[in-house]
Amino acid sequence: MKWLAVGLLLFAGCASSIYLGVESENNANFGAPVQVDFVFVRDADLERQLITLSAQEWFAKRTQVERDYPDKGVLDVVSFEFIPGQKIPQMKVKGNGADHAIVFVNFGRSTGTGRARVPVGSTVSLRLGETAYHLDVQD
Numbered sequence: 001m002k003w004l005a006v007g008l009l010l011f012a013g014c015a016s017s018i019y020l021g022v023e024s025e026n027n028a029n030f031g032a033p034v035q036v037d038f039v040f041v042r043d044a045d046l047e048r049q050l051i052t053l054s055a056q057e058w059f060a061k062r063t064q065v066e067r068d069y070p071d072k073g074v075l076d077v078v079s080f081e082f083i084p085g086q087k088i089p090q091m092k093v094k095g096n097g098a099d100h101a102i103v104f105v106n107f108g109r110s111t112g113t114g115r116a117r118v119p120v121g122s123t124v125s126l127r128l129g130e131t132a133y134h135l136d137v138q139d
Helices: 002-015 044-050 055-068
Strands: 018-024 034-041 075-082 087-093 100-106 115-117 123-128 133-138
Touching: 018 034, 018 075, 034 044, 034 055, 044 100, 055 075, 055 100, 100 123
Parallel strands: 018 123
Antiparallel strands: 018 087, 034 075, 034 100, 100 115, 123 133
């Protein structure tokens, strides 16, 4: 029975993970690094609040939001900074049992929202361009 519980926990962690590939163009973000956060959330009400934020708002408020939700599993943030020309074939971004995921992509000069819902358990290709990003999501 103990092994079954461990196996179910491992499966739940995998099911909530995202498999991420990244291709950052040489001129991405006008040659500056791009901040990317994957925000994993268990609470549907919190997810509805966070999805209204733009990337600029998220990055400005992130520290306070993490303080407001300190319990692991309620809110988990996985942060990256990708440099122009960087390519990552695929990596696993662990969601720790979360039901929802949002990606925030912070381009310094962008006026767009820079955020998107991402289904947990999906495979995501993220392309970073000069002024915008593109997500290709496969469930």
